[in-house]
Amino acid sequence: MDLEDLLAAVRAQPDAVCIPQDWTQGRACYGGLMAALLYEAMRQHVSPERSVRSLAITFVGPAQAEEPISFSIEVLREGKGVSSLLGRATQGGQVVTLMQGSFGAPRSSSIALTNRPVAPMLALDEARELPYLEGVTPHYMRHLAMRWGVGALPFSNTPAPAMGGWMRLRGEATRPLDEARLLVLTDAWPPALLPHLKAPAPGSSLSWTIEFVQPLAALTTQDWCRYCAVIEHARDGYGHTAAGVWSSDGQLLALSRQTVTVFG
Structure with a gap:
């Protein structure tokens, strides 16, 4: 399905x-x-x-x-x-x-501003593709297209403070990119703490809050979006990250925070 x-x-x-x-x-x-x-x-x-x-x-x-x-x-x-x-x-x-x-x-409100500029990252055509590899990457990744544009890969022993890149749905008919589909995309990235590890170890989301910028930009499931998560604190096997999601041209779409568990 x-x-x-x-x-x-x-x-x-x-x-x-x-x-x-x-x-x-x-x-x-x-x-x-x-x-x-x-x-x-x-x-x-x-x-x-x-x-x-x-x-x-x-x-x-x-x-x-x-x-x-x-x-x-x-x-x-x-x-x-x-x-x-x-x-x-x-x-x-x-x-x-x-x-x-x-x-x-x-x-009605007189206030209209955004204080979350788009995160700098490699251009789409320069970013490294993260392919679906049977038996290596999680099964759900066959449904997503992802390209690494910020930070290092998981388990690379690289103490980078941020991680992210480009993302869109793969193999789906072209439809509006609504909040449900944006949820599927935003949670696709591994915990930003994993590049700090030098060997594979499990990691997962414990809690997640996401706030949507309304009205959502008029995008489709074929449009690339940007994602970047920044580590704010990590200790005792728990990490706290804050992320932004933007359209390819820098329109803010959502703000995301996660508490993640890491067994390593």
């Missing part, structure tokens, strides 16, 4: 979605896809004029491929301008992913 099939499945039957093996990372379903599906289920409970402003995601446990997952949504409050929702993805009676979402209609 491709991404469009899975998004359609969670809209049609959110209480029984099976994620195929080719969307996994290690023993678990890919976290970016879990977030995208839970968001897509959440989006069905909010009026269209209220855009998603922020999502707070906790990966409680690993979701298993090929087994039914239920995506349930609770509307916590429907205010005059903002809707607050809580989403749960459960499997086998256990919560695997939690999401709190804030959706808000635009309002």
Whole structure:
């Protein structure tokens, strides 16, 4: 199943979605896809004029491929301008992913600015492609095109403070790049701490908050986006990173923060 099939499945039957093996990372379903599906289920409970402003995601446990997952949504409050929702993805009676979402209609304001300039990185045609390699890279990467443009590769014993590059969906029909698809892209990059290690070791996201710049730029799934994560602190097997996502021409699309665990 491709991404469009899975998004359609969670809209049609959110209480029984099976994620195929080719969307996994290690023993678990890919976290970016879990977030995208839970968001897509959440989006069905909010009026269209209220855009998603922020999502707070906790990966409680690993979701298993090929087994039914239920995506349930609770509307916590429907205010005059903002809707607050809580989403749960459960499997086998256990919560695997939690999401709190804030959706808000635009309002009149005299303030309009951005303080997050695009991160410098190698030009697209100079950036190193990160190919999908059977048995080496996670399965989900077959669905993504990525090119390394900032920092070093994982497990290269390189103490770089930042990591990132270029990204877009691979092999999908051309569609608008909406928030669900942006979630799939943004979580694709490995934890920015991994280049500091000199040997392979597991690492994964524990919690993730992402804030979307609305209205989203009019991009498609064939457009390249930029991503750059900066390490702010790391100790005791946990790291804290802050990232930006931009269009190829430097329009800010989203701000992302993650707490990651590293077993090395």
